[in-house]
Amino acid sequence: MIKNKILEKSIWALWLGLLALPFMGKKAGILAIAILLVILLLPLLNGLIARFGISVSRLNFLSSSANWLKTNKKMALLILFSFAAILPLFMNRYFVDVAVLCGIYIVLALGLNVIVGLTGLLALGYIAFYAVGAYCYALLWTHYHINFWLALPIGTALAGVFGVLLGSPVLRLRGDYLAIVTLGFGEITRIVLNNWDELTRGPNGILGIARPSIGDFIIKQPIHYYYLILAFVVLTIFITTRLEHSRIGRAWVAIREDEVAAAACGVNVTLMKLLAFATGAAFAGLGGVFFAGKMIFVSPESFTFMESVMVLCMVVLGGMGSIPGVILGAIALIILPEALRQFQFYRLLMFGGAMALMMIIRPQGLIPSQRRKMELEEENG
Amino acid sequence: MMLEVKSVSKSFGGLKALDAIDLSIHNKKIVGLIGPNGAGKTTLFNCITGMNPPTTGRIIFKGSIDLVGKRPDEIARLGMARTFQNIRLFSDMTALENVMVGRHCRSKTGLVGAIIRSKATVIEEMKIVKKGVELLKFVELMDYANELAKNLPYGLQRRLEIARALATEPVLLFLDEPAAGMNPQEIFDLMQLIRMIRDRGITVILIEHHMKVVMGICEMIVVLNYGIKIAEGSADEIKNNPKVIEAYLGKEE
Amino acid sequence: MFLQQLINGLTVGSVYALIAIGYTMVYGILEFINFAHGEIYMLGAYLGIIAIGLLTAMGLGNSSAFLLLAFAFIFAMVFCAFYGVTIERLAYRPLRRAPRLAPLLSALGVSIFLQNFVMVTQGTRNKVFPQLFAQNGFDLGNAKITYIQIMILVTSILLMVGLTLFVNKTKMGKAMRATSQDQKMAYLVGIDVNRVISVTFLIGSALGAAAGVMVALYYGLVNFHIGYTAGLKAFTAAVLGGIGNIPGAMLGGIILGLVESLGAGYLSSEYKDAYAFIILVLLLIFRPQGILGERLKERS
Numbered sequence: 052m053i054k055n056k057i058l059e060k061s062i063w064a065l066w067l068g069l070l071a072l073p074f075m076g077k078k079a080g081i082l083a084i085a086i087l088l089v090i091l092l093l094p095l096l097n098g099l100i101a102r103f104g105i106s107v108s109r110l111n112f113l114s115s116s117a118n119w120l121k122t123n124k125k126m127a128l129l130i131l132f133s134f135a136a137i138l139p140l141f142m143n144r145y146f147v148d149v150a151v152l153c154g155i156y157i158v159l160a161l162g163l164n165v166i167v168g169l170t171g172l173l174a175l176g177y178i179a180f181y182a183v184g185a186y187c188y189a190l191l192w193t194h195y196h197i198n199f200w201l202a203l204p205i206g207t208a209l210a211g212v213f214g215v216l217l218g219s220p221v222l223r224l225r226g227d228y229l230a231i232v233t234l235g236f237g238e239i240t241r242i243v244l245n246n247w248d249e250l251t252r253g254p255n256g257i258l259g260i261a262r263p264s265i266g267d268f269i270i271k272q273p274i275h276y277y278y279l280i281l282a283f284v285v286l287t288i289f290i291t292t293r294l295e296h297s298r299i300g301r302a303w304v305a306i307r308e309d310e311v312a313a314a315a316c317g318v319n320v321t322l323m324k325l326l327a328f329a330t331g332a333a334f335a336g337l338g339g340v341f342f343a344g345k346m347i348f349v350s351p352e353s354f355t356f357m358e359s360v361m362v363l364c365m366v367v368l369g370g371m372g373s374i375p376g377v378i379l380g381a382i383a384l385i386i387l388p389e390a391l392r393q394f395q396f397y398r399l400l401m402f403g404g405a406m407a408l409m410m411i412i413r414p415q416g417l418i419p420s421q422r423r424k425m426e427l428e429e430e431n432g
Numbered sequence: 433m434m435l436e437v438k439s440v441s442k443s444f445g446g447l448k449a450l451d452a453i454d455l456s457i458h459n460k461k462i463v464g465l466i467g468p469n470g471a472g473k474t475t476l477f478n479c480i481t482g483m484n485p486p487t488t489g490r491i492i493f494k495g496s497i498d499l500v501g502k503r504p505d506e507i508a509r510l511g512m513a514r515t516f517q518n519i520r521l522f523s524d525m526t527a528l529e530n531v532m533v534g535r536h537c538r539s540k541t542g543l544v545g546a547i548i549r550s551k552a553t554v555i556e557e558m559k560i561v562k563k564g565v566e567l568l569k570f571v572e573l574m575d576y577a578n579e580l581a582k583n584l585p586y587g588l589q590r591r592l593e594i595a596r597a598l599a600t601e602p603v604l605l606f607l608d609e610p611a612a613g614m615n616p617q618e619i620f621d622l623m624q625l626i627r628m629i630r631d632r633g634i635t636v637i638l639i640e641h642h643m644k645v646v647m648g649i650c651e652m653i654v655v656l657n658y659g660i661k662i663a664e665g666s667a668d669e670i671k672n673n674p675k676v677i678e679a680y681l682g683k684e685e
Numbered sequence: 686m687f688l689q690q691l692i693n694g695l696t697v698g699s700v701y702a703l704i705a706i707g708y709t710m711v712y713g714i715l716e717f718i719n720f721a722h723g724e725i726y727m728l729g730a731y732l733g734i735i736a737i738g739l740l741t742a743m744g745l746g747n748s749s750a751f752l753l754l755a756f757a758f759i760f761a762m763v764f765c766a767f768y769g770v771t772i773e774r775l776a777y778r779p780l781r782r783a784p785r786l787a788p789l790l791s792a793l794g795v796s797i798f799l800q801n802f803v804m805v806t807q808g809t810r811n812k813v814f815p816q817l818f819a820q821n822g823f824d825l826g827n828a829k830i831t832y833i834q835i836m837i838l839v840t841s842i843l844l845m846v847g848l849t850l851f852v853n854k855t856k857m858g859k860a861m862r863a864t865s866q867d868q869k870m871a872y873l874v875g876i877d878v879n880r881v882i883s884v885t886f887l888i889g890s891a892l893g894a895a896a897g898v899m900v901a902l903y904y905g906l907v908n909f910h911i912g913y914t915a916g917l918k919a920f921t922a923a924v925l926g927g928i929g930n931i932p933g934a935m936l937g938g939i940i941l942g943l944v945e946s947l948g949a950g951y952l953s954s955e956y957k958d959a960y961a962f963i964i965l966v967l968l969l970i971f972r973p974q975g976i977l978g979e980r981l982k983e984r985s
């Protein structure tokens with residue numbers, strides 16, 4: 052019985068090695084052995100984790116602290132926030148820069164989470180809205196000298212409007228068609244940015260965008276940007292949390308769960324989907340304006356399909372519909388590649404593999420979304 | 433007159449699922465809609481509730497409002513709610529949230545209100561929860577309020593679907609085979625529940641294959657066969673109608 | 686000019702058609718967009734180059750160009766067929782009952798994986814396909830059709846005819862059609878649905894590989910990200926013809942090739958890549974059933 056299993060696994064490893072042969076030559080043998088080792092050891096590792104998991108749950112202080120977290124949510128949030136606030140004081144410039152990047156992607160991922168995670172609409176060209184925000188500020192500045200703070204609401208709103216414009220004709224399409232059409236829109240956006248030389252200066256991009264400033268104080272150090280993006284992150288978390296637990300958020304989730312039933316309950320499905328698109332796009336726009344203000348340069352290269360995929364992965368990996376999950380996903384997907392710098396080359400390789408694997412072994416993500424339980428006793432009285 | 437269906441027909445390609453159906457539904461009654469499998473009962477519900485509009489014909493609500501061409505959510509807002517033959521709950525939401533979604537069309541918090549959580553929003557939200565709790569109690573599901581819908585047993589899911597439909601404050605409630613898959617005790621409770629709903633002043637129209645339910649609670653029964661209305665009347669009239677017997681038992685040679 | 690663009694369009698179009706068949710066949714049976722299919726085509730192009738390199742290394746580089754090419758085709762098609770089947774088995778089959786998003790995302794992951802696998806093992810630089818045939822051909826008025834173009838057209842037609850015969854005449858082909866009409870019913874009448882699905886991936890991937898080899902031969906250059914754009918365009922072609930419909934995919938590919946080539950010739954070549962997307966978007970919005978397709982069944 053066990054022997055058969057090992058045999059089966061060996062055959063799989065051999066087969067995969069064989070498939071890799073034309074591309075890897077002799078190294079395919081090493082690959083086969085590595086695969087074999089991994090799939091043989093995986094159950095062992097699983098057992099270990101399971102045992103560890105049990106012993107962890109026995110540890111009293113952990114479960115009591117989990118309880119504490121549940122009852123003292125505000126306190127926990129405050130601690131987390133203070134931690135984020137003092138964090139950059141202990142980091143060098145490079146790490147602060149990485150943290151800023153994390154912040155941008157948290158905003159993007161939380162925005163996409165509204166569309167994909169809450170409403171269940173698979174949008175693949177999401178990064179186009181990010182581009183709208185970034186180019187909006189870049190162009191407003193270079194043509195009209197409109198400053199960052201004014202460009203911020205304009206870029207956000209414009210991206211939202213784009214969301215509605217793109218959304219309205221395509222929202223009645225079925226899931227995977229919607230994915231493809233949004234992907235197509237994303238590509239068209241990039242191609243236009245690349246070729247409309249008079250407006251966007253094509254692949255050369257737009258240089259010399261002003262940094263944001265408050266009065267005479269110019270935001271230019273990474274740490275300045277850190278606090279700025281931290282504010283945006285907090286704002287995004289605040290808004291998306293509020294929305295999720297409102298009448299509108301419930302309608303979004305209802306649409307995700309069953310569109311027909313939602314309509315029967317009186318939810319205007321088209322309108323709510325458009326609202327989700329606009330909201331998600333607006334956050335991307337916000338992120339885009341910030342991005343332009345940070346890089347003081349924009350070019351089409353920053354808005355490729357891979358970027359859309361990256362943000363999508365953050366949402367999926369973290370846990371669709373789960374705000375803490377999505378934040379964790381964003382941080383993980385930014386930090387990991389930075390940590391694995393020496394494996395730069397293998398980064399996306401592992402990334403793609405992990406994404407497929409994740410779907411198979413843990414489709415609900417790192418921190419799955421949970422519906423809020425209500426304390427009902429008060430209402431009863 | 434609550435609802436008038438006027439020569440409604442529905443075709444799927446070559447198949448005539450409904451053929452010139454005429455129907456009048458009066459206030460505060462329990463109406464049964466029966467017929468063999470594939471008779472077109474669910475199709476008729478779909479036509480009325482806007483899920484799948486009729487090919488021809490008119491459906492008049494409260495004497496003046498034509499429902500044909502209206503979206504399902506508009507129809508729900510007008511006061512028509514339904515359940516589905518193959519239960520369609522929001523499976524990853526809690527029981528209470530399912531019912532709260534039903535309040536969507538009776539509340540109006542917008543994007544801004546939800547974000548700033550204005551006083552109006554807070555009050556509205558409280559009312560939604562209150563109504564949800566009241567309805568869960570009404571269908572005796574209060575113990576499961578925080579349970580995910582998908583984790584409820586089958587019979588309770590059917591009751592939850594009814595509660596969700598009631599949350600939209602309907603004047604007409606359409607139930608598509610509410611007793612399907614229930615045990616005798618659950619069916620008995622369901623009949624009780626339906627009577628109570630009627631006593632709240634709601635007209636109930638139900639599709640059912642359990643004759644005991646239909647004969648037990650319906651004040652009027654409509655029989656469909658092959659998309660045609662073949663009979664209409666009280667339980668006794670229907671029981672003895674030769675056309676109905678033929679439809680159910682097949683013609684005896 | 687027109688004739689020339691027509692010839693170029695037909696050539697590229699027949700390649701799109703071959704890739705589109707893979708999308709359409711899989712969609713017909715699984716109702717799922719196999720995002721990784723474009724990468725199979727890219728792998729096919731690389732495998733063609735690798736095959737010829739292999740022969741050269743074995744000292745057979747001077748054999749007849751046709752033999753070399755035939756070997757490249759077979760090598761690429763066999764390996765890609767295996768890739769397709771393996772991917773289905775590992776990344777899609779476990780997700781068959783999962784929510785719709787899951788297999789789509791898994792396919793996206795596979796696609797990223799394959800792209801980077803090739804990048805890591807073969808490098809980031811363009812690969813050159815050895816020039817097996819001279820670039821000359823016939824003159825047709827003021828247009829020219831090269832031998833390579835003729836060969837691509839002929840091979841594509843042969844493959845498509847072969848596929849049509851297979852689907853309509855063999856038992857397996859009939860099982861495939863039955864499965865795409867109604868999977869549950871097919872299962873009930875005793876069709877081994879898993880095997881049908883495997884064969885579908887096998888054939889689709891082999892055709893994609895053939896397309897890859899032909900493109901490598903035609904343009905002479907290959908890199909690891911050609912799969913993405915080509916895949917999207919082929920998908921457009923599949924939708925154009927009505928997804929799930931094999932003759933539709935062929936027609937859609939040809940039409941798309943012509944539109945692109947004529948558009949590049951007469952409108953603007955900078956936006957050449959955007960035409961496919963614009964067609965795709967318009968199509969999905971206004972006529973999602975495609976040219977030959979029927980309206981999609983609504984889920985009830």
Ligand SMILES: Nc1ncnc2c1ncn2[C@@H]1O[C@H](COP(=O)(O)OP(=O)(O)OP(=O)(O)O)[C@@H](O)[C@H]1O
Nearest residue numbers: 444449467468469470471472473474475476517985
């Ligand atoms: N969306 C659809 N597309 C095509 N045909 C349909 C569709 N919906 C229903 N039909 C057909 O219409 C006819 C009536 O179906 P309907 O579901 O209304 O029957 P029913 O009376 O509810 O039967 P049951 O008691 O089995 O629920 C059937 O022949 C069915 O196959």
Ligand SMILES: [Mg+2]
Nearest residue numbers: 473474475517
């Ligand atoms: Mg029915």
